Each structure stands twice: as structure tokens, then as C-alpha cells.
Amino acid sequence: MNITIILAAGEGTRMKSKKSKVLHTIANRTLLDYVYDASVEAGSDKTIMIVGKNKDDVKNKFKDSVIYKEQKIGENFPYGTGYAVSIACSEINDDDNVLVLSGDCPLIKADTLKSFLIKHNKLKAKASVLTAFIDDTTGYGHIIKDENGKLIKIVEDKDANDYEKKVKEINSGIYVFNGKALKYALTKIDNNNSQNELYLTDVIKVLAYENEFVYTYKIDDIQEILGVNSKLQLFEADRIIRYRINSSYMKNGVIMENPYNTFIEKSVKIGIDTFIGSGVKILGNTIIGENVSITGDSFIVDSKIEDNVIIKSSYIENSTVKKDVTIGPFSHLRPNSVLDEKVHIGNFVEVKNSSLGENTKAGHLTYIGDCTVGKNVNMGCGSILVNYDGKNKNTSKIGDGSFIGSNSNIVSPVEIANDTFIAAGTTVVSDIKNEGSLIIGRSKVAEKENWVYKKKLRIKK
Ligand code: UD1
Numbered sequence: 001m002n003i004t005i006i007l008a009a010g011e012g013t014r015m016k017s018k019k020s021k022v023l024h025t026i027a028n029r030t031l032l033d034y035v036y037d038a039s040v041e042a043g044s045d046k047t048i049m050i051v052g053k054n055k056d057d058v059k060n061k062f063k064d065s066v067i068y069k070e071q072k073i074g075e076n077f078p079y080g081t082g083y084a085v086s087i088a089c090s091e092i093n094d095d096d097n098v099l100v101l102s103g104d105c106p107l108i109k110a111d112t113l114k115s116f117l118i119k120h121n122k123l124k125a126k127a128s129v130l131t132a133f134i135d136d137t138t139g140y141g142h143i144i145k146d147e148n149g150k151l152i153k154i155v156e157d158k159d160a161n162d163y164e165k166k167v168k169e170i171n172s173g174i175y176v177f178n179g180k181a182l183k184y185a186l187t188k189i190d191n192n193n194s195q196n197e198l199y200l201t202d203v204i205k206v207l208a209y210e211n212e213f214v215y216t217y218k219i220d221d222i223q224e225i226l227g228v229n230s231k232l233q234l235f236e237a238d239r240i241i242r243y244r245i246n247s248s249y250m251k252n253g254v255i256m257e258n259p260y261n262t263f264i265e266k267s268v269k270i271g272i273d274t275f276i277g278s279g280v281k282i283l284g285n286t287i288i289g290e291n292v293s294i295t296g297d298s299f300i301v302d303s304k305i306e307d308n309v310i311i312k313s314s315y316i317e318n319s320t321v322k323k324d325v326t327i328g329p330f331s332h333l334r335p336n337s338v339l340d341e342k343v344h345i346g347n348f349v350e351v352k353n354s355s356l357g358e359n360t361k362a363g364h365l366t367y368i369g370d371c372t373v374g375k376n377v378n379m380g381c382g383s384i385l386v387n388y389d390g391k392n393k394n395t396s397k398i399g400d401g402s403f404i405g406s407n408s409n410i411v412s413p414v415e416i417a418n419d420t421f422i423a424a425g426t427t428v429v430s431d432i433k434n435e436g437s438l439i440i441g442r443s444k445v446a447e448k449e450n451w452v453y454k455k456k457l458r459i460k461k
């Protein structure tokens, strides 16, 4: 059986955070999510997570999909990657392949793990270590080999002498062990090192010393083994993940202004020649057509956007936007809104649970809530659907071709006939039944001549 142990109990002190390191997120998902998914995709039959103070949060997240082993953390308890793995021994059978992953190495690819497992089995190694050559070895374990190229030990950077420090081949922290060999070697390690920890790397030393075959599997893409120990590395990992996802969109014909600063969830579908600007976020089950332009800090979730739509700096949730619509800057489509073809909504327009018919326009400062707006309607600047009476949300209908003057209020529920012309500043409180009427409701304006001069606010010239 292939089993995976994911180490996730560490204190993560270098992260300088109150939150568990492995629960920090890159591209909206926790580090642990990436590691877990890679292990499952690589064919792991059972996953054991070593959890510490973060146990409740981790259990909450992964529920029954994994087995949890709690590592007690505190001065009176042993510490270290070797100790962490030893907690899982009761779950390991002698002939298991035990894949060990770190919860803080989220960039490892499933394909790499698959090849690694195949090679380990083919060579019948007792242990295999995934390694890479890197320039800056700070914080990694150095792979120390003898003159014949045989691995003899792994030395942590903190414990390394000058000669060992120069070795550029490092330990990724990813291993496969034969179950029996692992359990045996774990009984032989000690905490005789600069950190007083039980190092998992010493298991390799024990096996190599006893002339068991220990294999090193070198990978070229060092990005895959980037460990996230600090917030700087969190940022680096985030950039890499975003680029990985976004490059697959670009391969499929999407144009991106800056794929490092754009976040799109894998579940999103995007058509060819669509332009995605820097800073855009698109999530969930969103489907975007061809030749769409989405720019500014637009945010779109669970929505359908058809061809040739232009969206500038806007927020769209759970809505449908049909062909040739233009949105923004600074519009907000709240759930269950439908914009028909050629609609335009512009600056500071909010639409909620409403539909706007073909070619309808709301250019500025409008709120449309719980309303069915017909075709070719013009919603003037500052026109508002008063849909909430303090208790209930009420719905209204605005007929095709109507003109809703600036700063007018439509107090729901009302129905407004086609081709109605509502004068600016009018408050509509009842149905408009006849098509083509002018509706005007304003108090008369009074002019008091010379009032300013009599009040001596200004001298008459
Ligand atoms: C470890 C390796 C180092 C390797 C590096 C790769 C050891 C001794 N060193 O160092 O050779 O180059 O990874 O990234 O193994 N953890 C526990 N319980 C513990 C201690 C750690 O669960 O008692 C977990 C941490 O949460 C983390 C993982 O083990 O997910 C690795 O621990 P960390 O302290 O980050 O090890 P490194 O110092 O990075």
C-alpha cells in the first residue's frame, strides 16, 4: 500500500504569525490543500496528517478524508521531523511505501511524486530522497555523499561544517521509505544536534550506515520544492502557483496583462482572445466567453459572461451578463442579476436580483434592486428602486422604452407601463398604467427676488 505522512505540526516560528503556517494560503488555498491534493493524485491510498496546536483547524478542514495523529507541542515533549513521523508508526505496515511530505512544501507536483515512487520501487530502495541543486542553501539539509557518489548523510545547514555547507545538493524534505526500514531506523535516531531535535534526516544516515540502499532522486525544477517558512516565501510560492494556473489559460488562447498578479481558480472557463488585466480575480464556476475584456481590480465569482463584454473595475457575483454588455468602472452586480445584450451599467451602479432588458442603460449612481427592467430603458443618474420598506423586499417592473429621470425614486411594488417618461426628482408610489405618459411630481419652485441682497449676503453690483 502507498501511504502518505504529511508533517504539519511544526511551530513555524519563522512565519511570525498567530496562525498555523500550513494554513496560510497561496492563490486562495491553504498550503496543506496543495500537498494533500498532490499526494492523492500521485496514488496515495491513505493519508496521515501529523497535527499540533493547529489540530482543530486542520480537522475541520479535511474532516474524515485523512487520519490525524496529534503531536504534543511544548517544552516537555520531543520535537522534530523524525519525532513527528514516529507518531504515525502504528499506521505503517512493513511492506508499505511511505511517502513523507511537508505541509509547508505546496509546489510539489503529483507527476513528480508519481515518478519518484515508481523509481523507488523499481530500484527496491529502502529509502529515497528527493533532492535538487540550488545556489542559496540556507535553511536546507545538505546531501553528503562519499567519493563514489553514495549518500551517507544529510546535514542541516545549522549543523554543517564549512565543507558540508558548500554542497549545493539539498534535501527537499520529500522521501519514500520502506515501512519496515523506516520504523527500524526511527528507533535509532537521537537529538544530538544544534536544535536538540529528532531529525527525520538521521533515518537516512542510519540506513546508509547499515549499507541499506538509499537512493537520491534529483529534480531540475527547484520551484517544486520551495519550502514556505516565511511570509516572503509565501509570496514567492503564491506567484509560482498563479503563474502555473495562468499559463494554462494563456496556452488556450487567453491574453493576460500580468499572470503573476491575476488570480483565476482552475474551475473557471475562459474563451479565446479574452483579455484579463492585472489584478483581476475570477473564482468558482465562472464561464467567460471570447473576446471579453476584464480590467482593473474586477472580481467575478460563479457568473456567466458572454462574448465581447467589457468589464472595468467591477464586482460580479452569481449573475449572467449577455453579449456586448459594458460594465463599470465601479459597478456591482449582486446575486441573481441578468444583463441582456448591449446593456450598459456604469459608475457606482448596483444591481441586485434584477434583470435589465436589451440595450438598457444606467450610467451613474443608480440602485436597481428586485426589479424587472425592460428593453431600451434609460435609468437616469441617481434614480433609485426603493425596494425595502423596512420589513419586506418588494419587486417592481419598468416597461420597455421608459425614461427614468435623474434623482427619481420608484417605491416598490409598482408597475410602470412602456414608454413612460418620469421627470427628474419624481417619486413614483403607484402603478403607471397608460403607455407614453409624462409623470411629474415635484413641489413648485418659488423665486424670491433680491432675497440675497436684502439679507446682505452679497452687495448688488
Ligand atoms: C526540513 C529538513 C531539511 C530540508 C527541509 C526542506 C529536517 C531535520 N530537515 O527542514 O533537511 O532541507 O525540510 O524544506 O527534517 N514538523 C512537524 N513536527 C515537528 C517539526 C516539524 O510536524 O516536530 C513539520 C513542519 O510543520 C513542517 C515540516 O515538518 O511542515 C518541516 O519542518 P521544518 O521545521 O520546516 O523543517 P526545515 O527546517 O525546513
Ligand code: CA
Binding pocket: 102, 104, 227, 228, 229
Ligand atoms: Ca520547512
